Amino acid sequence: MTKKKRKLRYGMVGGGAPTSVGVIHRNALCLNGDAELVCGAFSHSFATSQKEGAEFGVAADRIYHSHEDMAEQEAKRADGIDFAVICTPNAYHYPAAKAFMEKGINVACDKPLCLTPQEAEDLKKTAQENNVLFCLTHTFTGHLVSREARALYRKGVIGELRTVVVEYPQDWLVDALEKETEETKTWRSVPALSGRGAAIGDIGSHMENWVHFVTGLRVKKVLANLEAVGKGTMLDNNFQVIVKYDNGASGFFWGSQVAIGYDNAFKVMLLGEKGSIEFWQENNNYLILRLRNQPMQVISRGSSYCQPESLKYVRTPKGHPEGLTEAFANIYKSFTDAVYDKLDGKTIDEDSYGYPTIDMGADGVRFFNACVDSQENGNIWITTGK
Ligand SMILES: NC(=O)c1ccc[n+]([C@@H]2O[C@H](COP(=O)([O-])OP(=O)(O)OC[C@H]3O[C@@H](n4cnc5c(N)ncnc54)[C@H](O)[C@@H]3O)[C@@H](O)[C@H]2O)c1
Structure with missing residues (x-):
């Protein structure tokens, strides 16, 4: 599976509101051009999610009521998502990440990883058991x-x-x-x-x-x-x-x-x-x-x-400033490189790709x-x- 063959598919949980960090995630992924937004549960309100999803060009039947519903339905599709992006308030990181990982779906999650060390250990275990990749979008590392x-x-x-x-x-x-x-x-x-x-x-x-x-x-x-x-x-x-x-x-x-x-x-x-x-x-x-x-x-x-x-x-010559969106895009570039390599059947050492890992999140x-x-x-x- 090379990058030339197809774009990766991703869905979002949260991040619909115009002021939320979800905008930066979407812009960063656009900048890289190797992944397209195909589904989401963009808000805790389904009506809001439908409105926001339509604005992002997402098909109506792939706008979901909840992360559980999204994980369940996307896992069944032949053209299901390659990774889920989670940018909800902190408390939902754990249940959403767990739901996707249990279905074998890779996750990119905003920080902090979750609320408690117990949740963090459980997420690490779930990632290992389901052989999924996990990227934590700690912006400044990008x-x-x-x-x-x-x-x-x-x-x-x-x-x-x-x-x-x-x-x-x-x-x-x-x-x-x-x-x-x-x-x-x-x-x-x-x-x-x-x-x-x-x-x-x-x-x-x-x-x-x-x-x-x-x-x-x-x-x-x-x-x-x-x-x-x-x-x-x-x-x-x-x-x-x-x-x-x-x-x-x-x-x-x-x-x-x-x-x-x-x-x-x-x-x-x-x-x-x-x-x-x-x-x-x-x-x-x-x-x-x-x-x-x-x-x-x-x-x-x-x-x-x-x-x-x-x-x-490097995206632009020195002296032409890059910023926050490029930093997010760099983290995503490291992550989507790993997702493509995983699709190619390679064994992945996540730390070597240069994105913050689930282990760092647990720390x-x-x-x-x-x-x-x-x-x-x-x-x-x-x-x-x-
Ligand atoms: N990496 C960074 O630099 C950075 C910057 C800002 C925020 N964040 C993190 O991003 C996360 C979101 O922060 P924010 O500032 O965007 O918050 P926000 O309140 O602006 O946006 C949260 C979004 O999640 C949606 N949402 C809430 N509950 C949901 C649910 N149960 N299911 C689906 N969607 C739901 C809301 O409708 C909204 O669109 C937080 O964890 C925060 O720590 C990271």
Whole structure:
């Protein structure tokens, strides 16, 4: 089954609303041009789903009432989907992913993987038992310079990690929270839909994941302070976490969704024994490399001196900025390469394709649950229990 023979077929659960992240998933898959949207349960309301599906050009008989219905019906079709894309509120990731995997359908799911470590272990088991591929769309891993950082780190350019500082300030929740009432609050303020942590699960999971994706290091224990700042919130919107990695390195993560004046300022400083790497998502066409006793280097995405692992994903010449949609598209390109290879009967080592895996997702879920445990037990060290 080569790419030239046919496009892959995918369906979406959630992601219909014009403001949802589903738009970016669809645009990214369009950019790659190797997969077409053929079905979906785009909303919890069937009427809304029908309206949205029709706008996306999906046939009426492939717009479903629920993810269960979609998994059931698509598995029976000769032209059923090759993968399902899940971009619902967090609480539905687990049941939807499980339903598709049990029918042998590959899954691309937005983050965080699910709500609890128990759900995460069950999803890992289900993926193995049903031999399905699982891609977790942690956006920032898709930027070319994230892939450049991964290649540089893994080739030993900055040596073993000693410490890492990650900050992620945003202010998009300030106004929303102040206006929020019991009736108008969004799923992000409802623990049953969001999970035990809000900001720590939402943006903390990106922080843990980026460092894991680039270095391969896993968080062993955490000491967290989670707080709800300002009016109208029931869950955390500002946090500080000290982390210890399995190689002995330490780290400090600060995240906030009420940091006035900050848009989406995810920044990582990886400090190794020979040098350091700095990634700033708001300036994501450039990566800063500092080596001992050398002037600072600014690596420009797509330059001839870049690593093949990042050059592989160049879409536009350097100096013409790429962004969030391209980052999603790069993750999907890694994933659809694996889906095609699986269709060709090849044995797949998911980590080698360069997309965040279910194992990374499970680590993320353990990470943010350990942070909530730390907070609830008086800000003490908690092992992540991997
Ligand atoms: N990777 C990223 O950078 C990124 C960015 C934003 C959001 N996200 C993640 O994407 C997910 C969705 O977030 P969002 O901001 O798009 O939320 P949203 O509230 O804007 O959209 C959620 C969508 O899911 C639909 N939906 C709700 N319940 C459903 C159900 N049971 N079945 C089918 N559809 C259902 C809604 O109708 C809506 O279309 C979350 O898990 C979030 O963490 C990831």
